[in-house]
Amino acid sequence: MKVTYIHHSSFAVEFSKAVFLFDYFEGELPVIPREKELVVFASHKHKDHFDRSVFKLAEGYPSVRFFLSKDIRMSENYRRRMGISEKIASHITYVGKNQTMDFMVGGQFLQVETLTSTDEGVAFLLDYEGRSMYHGGDLNWWTWIGETETEYEEMTRRFQAEMEKIRGRHFDVAFVPLDPRQGERYFWGFDYFMRVTDTDAVFPMHFWGDFSVIDRLLSDEISGPYRKKIRKILRKGETVEI
Numbered sequence: 126m127k128v129t130y131i132h133h134s135s136f137a138v139e140f141s142k143a144v145f146l147f148d149y150f151e152g153e154l155p156v157i158p159r160e161k162e163l164v165v166f167a168s169h170k171h172k173d174h175f176d177r178s179v180f181k182l183a184e185g186y187p188s189v190r191f192f193l194s195k196d197i198r199m200s201e202n203y204r205r206r207m208g209i210s211e212k213i214a215s216h217i218t219y220v221g222k223n224q225t226m227d228f229m230v231g232g233q234f235l236q237v238e239t240l241t242s243t244d245e246g247v248a249f250l251l252d253y254e255g256r257s258m259y260h261g262g263d264l265n266w267w268t269w270i271g272e273t274e275t276e277y278e279e280m281t282r283r284f285q286a287e288m289e290k291i292r293g294r295h296f297d298v299a300f301v302p303l304d305p306r307q308g309e310r311y312f313w314g315f316d317y318f319m320r321v322t323d324t325d326a327v328f329p330m331h332f333w334g335d336f337s338v339i340d341r342l343l344s345d346e347i348s349g350p351y352r353k354k355i356r357k358i359l360r361k362g363e364t365v366e367i
Contacts (some may be wrong), residue, residue: 142231150176162231168262169246194246259299266314303329
């Protein structure tokens with residue numbers, strides 16, 4: 126399994142029979158072998174996680190499949206105005222919160238599960254070719270200095286409720302927000318996820334181009350129990366084997 130960091134929360138994961146593309150909205154795509162099936166996941170409609178340009182991939186990959194959060198759902202009239210053909214629309218599956226679905230991709234079984242984001246849309250939990258993955262989208266412990274106690278308690282309740290659904294679960298690879306805008310609380314959601322799951326390799330994401338936040342976490346004693354599992358991203362387009 127090869128993982129390529131594209132930009133922000135966008136990654137490509139290459140398997141023997143397929144390539145999964147997560148939350149793409151801009152940036153240079155890696156070379157995607159034509160013989161592999163391309164599967165595009167979009168966790169929600171925010172412009173830093175989804176752009177209609179992904180539908181252009183259907184020109185080069187006619188069997189491409191799109192799994193889009195239901196908040197991205199497009200009406201027939203809207204699709205026509207945007208030039209999105211019926212053929213492309215037939216390749217779209219809209220996924221809701223807390224769903225489990227089974228599909229065949231590249232001749233292999235794919236299970237798609239979702240959690241409810243604490244912002245918009247969903248987080249994805251996937252099983253494919255014997256490997257398990259988690260892409261959090263905007264599911265995070267979004268807590269900020271200056272918020273009210275009510276806001277803090279509500280966000281904490283919602284985030285921890287989602288994490289309880291996957292407590293003890295194993296993931297071969299996970300993509301989890303690590304957002305420097307949260308100040309001293311930047312690691313809270315990332316740390317909580319790593320402590321409640323059995324994750325082998327974790328990629329920080331959603332750090333707005335501030336790669337230094339990864340070093341900050343690596344040097345923080347809080348990350349001691351899982352530090353060796355953090356995959357440090359050095360640049361866009363970097364590919365690592367998992």
